[in-house]
Amino acid sequence: MCQIVENSEAAKVTQEAQPKGAQSKAAQPKGTQPKATQLVVGAVVVDDLRQPTRFLAAQRAYPAQLRGQWEFPGGKVEPGEAPQAALARELCEELDIVAKIGMEVIPDTPLSAWPLKPGLEMRVWLVSTERPEISPGTSHMQVKWVTPVQALDLNWLAPDLPIVRQIIKLMGAGQGKCAQS
Numbered sequence: 587m588c589q590i591v592e593n594s595e596a597a598k599v600t601q602e603a604q605p606k607g608a609q610s611k612a613a614q615p616k617g618t619q620p621k622a623t624q625l626v627v628g629a630v631v632v633d634d635l636r637q638p639t640r641f642l643a644a645q646r647a648y649p650a651q652l653r654g655q656w657e658f659p660g661g662k663v664e665p666g667e668a669p670q671a672a673l674a675r676e677l678c679e680e681l682d683i684v685a686k687i688g689m690e691v692i693p694d695t696p697l698s699a700w701p702l703k704p705g706l707e708m709r710v711w712l713v714s715t716e717r718p719e720i721s722p723g724t725s726h727m728q729v730k731w732v733t734p735v736q737a738l739d740l741n742w743l744a745p746d747l748p749i750v751r752q753i754i755k756l757m758g759a760g761q762g763k764c765a766q767s
């Protein structure tokens with residue numbers, strides 16, 4: 587059973603990030619306000635936070651239309667939940683790992699999150715874990731450590747492709763378009 591570890595830097599960002607990304611549960615009369623964007627958080631679990639050479643790709647088990655495609659482990663932020671807390675929770679639930687959260691991987695565009703589809707966007711962080719042997723659990727058919735070249739051979743969820751390219755750029759350059767947590 588994993589547990590959630592928060593370092594002070596992560597906690598700092600968590601506090602800052604909450605108003606930006608988390609959904610508000612404030613009751614609003616139906617039809618009077620635009621629908622809030624649902625935030626998804628994803629993890630690029632890397633072999634080394636400072637000098638990543640490989641990262642973890644996860645093959646979705648469900649729903650049927652997404653089954654077999656590759657993604658970053660993670661999931662939806664719950665109402666009132668801080669994004670990084672949500673990420674740690676999802677990694678604990680899905681992969682039974684304790685996450686050490688590093689830099690955020692952000693788009694080159696002015697967008698603050700990666701668009702997935704209308705009403706859905708994702709924030710992504712580099713993450714490390716003490717335990718490299720990671721089992722897929724029930725959310726994923728399999729997980730595997732990939733180099734940038736190997737990552738390009740996988741059938742990723744379409745919205746993830748720009749994120750994969752950004753990570754590959756980051757790995758190639760030894761630094762990238764990241765925001766310090």
Ligand SMILES: Nc1nc2c([nH]c(=O)n2[C@H]2C[C@H](O)[C@@H](COP(=O)(O)OP(=O)(O)OP(=O)(O)O)O2)c(=O)[nH]1
Pocket residue numbers: 626627628656657658659660661662663702706708743745746
């Ligand atoms: N986790 C994850 N979801 C992604 C990625 N790329 C992408 O388009 N998505 C989409 C798929 C889903 O429509 C949505 C995330 O849903 P999810 O099923 O992972 O969320 P969850 O674990 O909280 O599950 P649930 O409570 O809705 O069942 O975002 C990705 O890399 N990781």
